[in-house]
Amino acid sequence: MLRGCAGLLRSWALRGPKRGRSFSSEVLHVDHSLPNPSWNEDMRLLFDQFMKKSEDGSWKRLPSYKCNPPERIEDVKIFFPDAKLLKEQMSQAQQFPRSLGEGVGFEYAMFHNHVEDRTVCIFQGGPHLQGVPGFLHGGAIATMIDSALGMCAILTGGIAMTANLNINFRRPIPLCSVVVINCQLDRVEGRKLFVSCNIRSMDEKTLYSEATSTFVKLDPKKKN
Amino acid sequence: MLRGCAGLLRSWALRGPKRGRSFSSEVLHVDHSLPNPSWNEDMRLLFDQFMKKSEDGSWKRLPSYKCNPPERIEDVKIFFPDAKLLKEQMSQAQQFPRSLGEGVGFEYAMFHNHVEDRTVCIFQGGPHLQGVPGFLHGGAIATMIDSALGMCAILTGGIAMTANLNINFRRPIPLCSVVVINCQLDRVEGRKLFVSCNIRSMDEKTLYSEATSTFVKLDPKKKN
Numbered sequence: 001m002l003r004g005c006a007g008l009l010r011s012w013a014l015r016g017p018k019r020g021r022s023f024s025s026e027v028l029h030v031d032h033s034l035p036n037p038s039w040n041e042d043m044r045l046l047f048d049q050f051m052k053k054s055e056d057g058s059w060k061r062l063p064s065y066k067c068n069p070p071e072r073i074e075d076v077k078i079f080f081p082d083a084k085l086l087k088e089q090m091s092q093a094q095q096f097p098r099s100l101g102e103g104v105g106f107e108y109a110m111f112h113n114h115v116e117d118r119t120v121c122i123f124q125g126g127p128h129l130q131g132v133p134g135f136l137h138g139g140a141i142a143t144m145i146d147s148a149l150g151m152c153a154i155l156t157g158g159i160a161m162t163a164n165l166n167i168n169f170r171r172p173i174p175l176c177s178v179v180v181i182n183c184q185l186d187r188v189e190g191r192k193l194f195v196s197c198n199i200r201s202m203d204e205k206t207l208y209s210e211a212t213s214t215f216v217k218l219d220p221k222k223k224n
Numbered sequence: 225m226l227r228g229c230a231g232l233l234r235s236w237a238l239r240g241p242k243r244g245r246s247f248s249s250e251v252l253h254v255d256h257s258l259p260n261p262s263w264n265e266d267m268r269l270l271f272d273q274f275m276k277k278s279e280d281g282s283w284k285r286l287p288s289y290k291c292n293p294p295e296r297i298e299d300v301k302i303f304f305p306d307a308k309l310l311k312e313q314m315s316q317a318q319q320f321p322r323s324l325g326e327g328v329g330f331e332y333a334m335f336h337n338h339v340e341d342r343t344v345c346i347f348q349g350g351p352h353l354q355g356v357p358g359f360l361h362g363g364a365i366a367t368m369i370d371s372a373l374g375m376c377a378i379l380t381g382g383i384a385m386t387a388n389l390n391i392n393f394r395r396p397i398p399l400c401s402v403v404v405i406n407c408q409l410d411r412v413e414g415r416k417l418f419v420s421c422n423i424r425s426m427d428e429k430t431l432y433s434e435a436t437s438t439f440v441k442l443d444p445k446k447k448n
Contacts, residue, residue, distance in 0.1 A: 068357045089400045092328065092351040096361035099324060099352035104316065127316040128323035131370075133292045137320035138374070138386040139367025146355075146362040162362040166390040176313045 033064040033110065038103025039124060042178040042202050046122040050111045059120075062110040062151060066098045097147050104128040106140070110148060112155050117185035119152035123199075124178045135172040142167055144181060145197060145211045152183040153193040153215035160193055160215040167211040178202055191217040257288040257334065262327025263348060266402040266426050270346040274335045283344075286334040286375060290322045321371050328352040330364070334372060336379050341409035343376035347423075348402045359396040366391055368405060369421060369435045376407040377417040377439035384417055384439040391435040402426055415441040 035044055053059045097106045107124040123144050131137030146162055153160050173179055183197040192214055199209040259268055277283045321330045331348040347368050355361030370386055377384050397403055407421040416438055423433040 068354075089351050090358065093354045093357065093399060094328075094352045096353045096355060096364050099329070104318075105323070127313050128318045129320045130292075130317045131320060131374075132385060133317065134314065137367065138370040138389060139363065140320050142366035142370065142389065143361065143363025146366065150355075150362070161356060161396065162393050164390070164392050165362060165366065166388070168388050169386050172385065175317060 029065070031063040031065065032098050033062065033108070036102055036107070038126070039107060040176070040178065043107065043122060043124045046178065046180065046202060047109055050109070050120065050122065054111065058115065059111045059113050062112055062119075062155075064095075064098060064108075064110070066094050068093070068095070097143055100126070100128055106144060108144065108147075110151055112151065114155070117152070117156050119148055119155065119183040121148035121151075121181040121183070122178065123181060125173065125175060127175055130175055132172065134175055136175060138167075138169060141169065141173060141199070141209055145199070145209070146213070148181045148183050149195045149197055149211070149213045150215065152185055152195050152197075153213075156185045157188060157193045157215070157217055160217045162213060163192070163216045164214040165211065166213070167209055169209050171206060171208050173199070173208050179208060180204075186212075193217065253289070255287040255289065256322050257286065257332070260326055260331070262350070263331060264400070264402065267331065267346060267348045270402065270404065270426060271333055274333070274344065274346065278335065282339065283335045283337050286336055286343075286379075288319075288322060288332075288334070290318050292317070292319070321367055324350070324352055330368060332368065332371075334375055336375065338379070341376070341380050343372055343379065343407040345372035345375075345405040345407070346402065347405060349397065349399060351399055354399055356396065358399055360399060362391075362393060365393065365397060365423070365433055369423070369433070370437070372405045372407050373419045373421055373435070373437045374439065376409055376421075377419050377437075380409045381412060381417045381439070381441055384441045386437060387416070387440045388438040389435065390437070391433055393433050395430060395432050397423070397432050403432060404428075410436075417441065 035047055039047070050059060051061065054061055097108070100106060104126040105128050107126060108121055110119055110121045112119045121144065125136045125140055129136050129140035131140070142165065145167060146165055150162065179199050179201060181197050181199050183195060186194045186196055188194070194212070194214055196212045197210070198207060200207055259271055263271070274283060275285065278285055321332070324330060328350040329352050331350060332345055334343055334345045336343045345368065349360045349364055353360050353364035355364070366389065369391060370389055374386065403423050403425060405421055405423050407419060410418045410420055412418070418436070418438055420436045421434070422431060424431055
């Protein structure tokens, strides 16, 4: 069951939700990892570079949606059978990094390299992600790190949740600038997936943050 | 200069922006740490309990706004004279934890105890903060932790930024539930402020997360 769910999740991460289902809606099927008018020149340039790298199949762009497909919600019920997933709340639920409006929040696209177990996230942080005036909030940086590291862990080891996240913030990231998050799987020990990343400027000269994280694969036989 | 700015920031955190200034606007002066119709019964009950504790002056409610007052933006220019704070972007900027709509994002109120160097944050995480279906995104939890620990550090040691944030996620937090973040200042070493927190259920029986963090006081004499 676990493997089945992991496979379904990997499929969802790489290809997106199945079309033509009864739950289909425009909101569900808009892929937000594609360029939009709010992306600046740097963001478009990096996107084009990674799309070029994807042509030989070594890298793959990961689609990204606002809402979860119903099959994913059903998966979670397997892992957390006691969870009270209230219908009204679930109908309003949105993926946090996609819940802000176009251009003001998290603009990002991720690419995964299966041979090297690496995920790269290109990220433009909008003006509604402010902490200290002029700079991104530490929580916004943590959100993007957790999302990118999570994708790296899930695509390698199957459905998993963050157990630890340790971030060193080296320099503040200016609002509306574009940065690159480089993630890699370091090792696997039983159900634990150890991943790490750094955040650098587009020209790689400035190191903004570094992080390590432990994800734990969900096991339907154990109460998590 | 540093002390002056720190004093200004503390004043802002405790009393809110000065009224009657040329920059005044409704958006700037709406205090979002007060109850609104989206708060559930648990959230209101906790708020009332802490307001009761505030009557003798031992605890103080901290107001919270969407935008920074112009005096705070000027402070930042002292610490980061090379920062390119673009006028257009700054005019759109919003404090990240207050940038989502009422009830769907971060609903929270903070209280500070100056004698004990403690900050408590009561937090109701809305449906747009979802990670794994039915539960809060790790980044949303990190955002609230960084905000609460940051307030604890700033109110004790003056203007500061996060240098490290280390979170252990013990249990997933159900979407739309209410939790309590208990923060404390552990020690001060030179410019470093060491703070820690835990997140518990309202009845204190469930430990959801624990975190430690290092903040560094900004020094206008040094290039940060």
